[in-house]
Amino acid sequence: MYKKILLLLAILSFIPNIFAADLNSKTTQHTGLEITSPWARPSMSAQGNSAAYLAIKNNSDKDYKLISAAATIANNIELHNSFVDQTGVSRMIKIDNIVIPAGSTITLAPGKMHIMLFELQKALNVGDKFNLQLLFENADPQTVEVIVKSGN
Numbered sequence: 001m002y003k004k005i006l007l008l009l010a011i012l013s014f015i016p017n018i019f020a021a022d023l024n025s026k027t028t029q030h031t032g033l034e035i036t037s038p039w040a041r042p043s044m045s046a047q048g049n050s051a052a053y054l055a056i057k058n059n060s061d062k063d064y065k066l067i068s069a070a071a072t073i074a075n076n077i078e079l080h081n082s083f084v085d086q087t088g089v090s091r092m093i094k095i096d097n098i099v100i101p102a103g104s105t106i107t108l109a110p111g112k113m114h115i116m117l118f119e120l121q122k123a124l125n126v127g128d129k130f131n132l133q134l135l136f137e138n139a140d141p142q143t144v145e146v147i148v149k150s151g152n
């Protein structure tokens with residue numbers, strides 16, 4: 001009986017580690033920035049473009065500003081916002097930064113703000129992963145692993 005309980009406790013003590021590994025999210029304790037669910041669209045070809053999406057949660061009482069992103073898989077990366085023009089055509093525009101206000105979450109998503117990946121070094125296929133570094137004006141850079149998938 002005791003052996004069974006001990007075994008159960010041993011198994012339970014592993015569970016939080018398993019979940020932590022699966023969460024695919026990163027928190028920097030001292031800044032309180034938490035980046036979740038980074039993903040990118042597949043590209044049509046190498047030299048093509050893609051866009052990366054993720055959510056940034058600011059658990060702190062201070063505003064943070066995302067100023068750029070970097071990845072070895074793309075020669076040129078810009079922060080973009082999407083909008084629909086007067087004729088109903090979807091367009092996107094380069095933006096200088098993305099503010100993540102204290103205590104709130106900013107979600108980069110299709111049709112909204114995104115991280116534009118220009119001039120890819122290699123084609124991005126569903127299931128591929130790459131590292132993306134996020135650079136903040138007032139916080140340490142954070143690197144997240146982005147998974148390539150199709151979706152909205």
Ligand SMILES: [Cu+2]
Binds near residue numbers: 080093114115
């Ligand atoms: Cu764009």
